Amino acid sequence: MDVILIKQTAAVIQRIGHRTINSIWRLGCASHFILLVLLKSWTSFARPRLITREIYYAGVMSLVIILVSGLFVGLVLGLQGYETLQKFGSESAVGTLVALSLVRELGPVVAGLLFASRAGSAMTAEIGLMKATEQLSAMGMMAVDPVARVVAPKFWAGVFSMPLLAAMFSVMGVFGGYLVTVVVIGVDEGSFWSQMQNAVDFRYDIVNGVIKSCCFGVVITAIAVFEGFDAPPTAEGVSMATTRTVVTSSLAILGLDFVLTAFMFRGVA
Amino acid sequence: MQRTVMDFWVGVFVMAGIGALLILGLKVGNLTSYQGGDSYALLGNFENIGGLKIRAPVKSAGVVVGRVANIEFSLETYDAVVTLSMDSRYRFPKDTFASILTSGLLGEQYVGLLPGGDEAMLEDGERFIKTNSAMVLEEMIGRFLFNKAAGD
Numbered sequence: 530m531d532v533i534l535i536k537q538t539a540a541v542i543q544r545i546g547h548r549t550i551n552s553i554w555r556l557g558c559a560s561h562f563i564l565l566v567l568l569k570s571w572t573s574f575a576r577p578r579l580i581t582r583e584i585y586y587a588g589v590m591s592l593v594i595i596l597v598s599g600l601f602v603g604l605v606l607g608l609q610g611y612e613t614l615q616k617f618g619s620e621s622a623v624g625t626l627v628a629l630s631l632v633r634e635l636g637p638v639v640a641g642l643l644f645a646s647r648a649g650s651a652m653t654a655e656i657g658l659m660k661a662t663e664q665l666s667a668m669g670m671m672a673v674d675p676v677a678r679v680v681a682p683k684f685w686a687g688v689f690s691m692p693l694l695a696a697m698f699s700v701m702g703v704f705g706g707y708l709v710t711v712v713v714i715g716v717d718e719g720s721f722w723s724q725m726q727n728a729v730d731f732r733y734d735i736v737n738g739v740i741k742s743c744c745f746g747v748v749i750t751a752i753a754v755f756e757g758f759d760a761p762p763t764a765e766g767v768s769m770a771t772t773r774t775v776v777t778s779s780l781a782i783l784g785l786d787f788v789l790t791a792f793m794f795r796g797v798a
Numbered sequence: 799m800q801r802t803v804m805d806f807w808v809g810v811f812v813m814a815g816i817g818a819l820l821i822l823g824l825k826v827g828n829l830t831s832y833q834g835g836d837s838y839a840l841l842g843n844f845e846n847i848g849g850l851k852i853r854a855p856v857k858s859a860g861v862v863v864g865r866v867a868n869i870e871f872s873l874e875t876y877d878a879v880v881t882l883s884m885d886s887r888y889r890f891p892k893d894t895f896a897s898i899l900t901s902g903l904l905g906e907q908y909v910g911l912l913p914g915g916d917e918a919m920l921e922d923g924e925r926f927i928k929t930n931s932a933m934v935l936e937e938m939i940g941r942f943l944f945n946k947a948a949g950d
Binding site: 578581582584585588589592628632690692693694696697699700703722725726727729730731733734735739 | 801804805807808810811812814815816818819821822823825826827853855862
């Protein structure tokens with residue numbers, strides 16, 4: 530009886546150890562791969578046309594969903610903020626509420642989540658499918674480095690697009706908040722803008738938000754290209770890799786956001 | 799997809815992104831009232847700064863004319879030394895009165911400047927001669943109770 534129990538416990542411990550080693554090994558693989566991408570990206574800088582094409586697919590194609598969600602997030606923030614603030618008679622502070630929450634948190638985070646599911650999954654699927662149909666090996670045969678030709682432009686396009694998308698998201702959100710509070714409800718327009726401008730500091734709020742979105746861009750695209758390149762070359766493998774990209778990068782955004790917020794906004798300037 | 803069409807849309811995207819950053823800076827943020835380079839510093843010693851924070855506004859007649867840049871405790875005079883970063887468009891006389899005020903009942907604290915009549919202006923790095931500390935609610939209540947007890 531005791532022997533069986535010990536064996537079972539040992540098996541459980543073994544499984545935990547195996548998983549830990551496996552995930553650390555994957556993390557090592559991913560870091561190695563990203564380092565490789567960075568080292569080989571001079572080819573894509575020498576041929577900016579490659580990056581332009583990827584910016585089109587990652588950035589421009591995500592524009593509609595980013596703008597529409599930004600607008601609606603702003604509308605809802607305006608409504609809810611007004612609902613609560615008017616109880617305290619400070620409904621003119623709704624501009625501050627909308628702008629600060631968008632610029633500091635919601636802009637980078639929600640735009641990042643949308644970008645991960647819209648563009649990150651597409652990157653993973655494209656690279657994974659190229660691998661499954663042996664296009665990457667064919668490139669290797671023709672002495673074209675697939676990392677430099679396919680992966681690096683996608684990486685840089687994502688890193689470049691993400692801050693721009695987050696900024697557009699925030700602007701649309703502020704516009705949505707303006708629409709619902711000033712145009713529909715009738716909060717005073719002057720105090721809406723002036724309170725907002727008094728509270729939002731360029732260096733402290735906006736630049737920190739942009740830094741956040743840059744970090745998210747790096748993380749999302751790094752996860753997306755690694756998962757694509759690492760995908761088992763089967764239909765199932767590609768679909769699983771796409772799912773993993775969305776799940777992992779969403780979790781990474783949320784975790785990283787907390788860490789960045791803890792460093793950036795601690796109530797002391 | 800035609801190359802020129804793709805280039806066009808990427809151009810639109812980049813311009814819209816930079817435009818969004820500009821709107822954030824100029825319309826949402828305080829970049830318009832934020833002259834980074836041309837500002838000058840003024841110092842003020844306050845007996846008690848209450849809840850004054852760095853980056854709090856400096857106002858004169860209700861207009862923001864600068865921001866609190868630094869707050870330190872002085873070991874020479876045992877009071878608080880507040881450094882104000884003033885917009886260089888605005889100059890104040892030597893006998894300007896600096897006091898720490900509160901906007902509204904529960905609002906944030908700011909430094910209020912009441913210009914005097916001196917001909918000479920405060921230069922970069924100079925100190926206010928006359929300052930007024932923040933109101934501390936406990937002291938006010940204490941004084942009120944003390945007066946009340948003395949009166950009875």
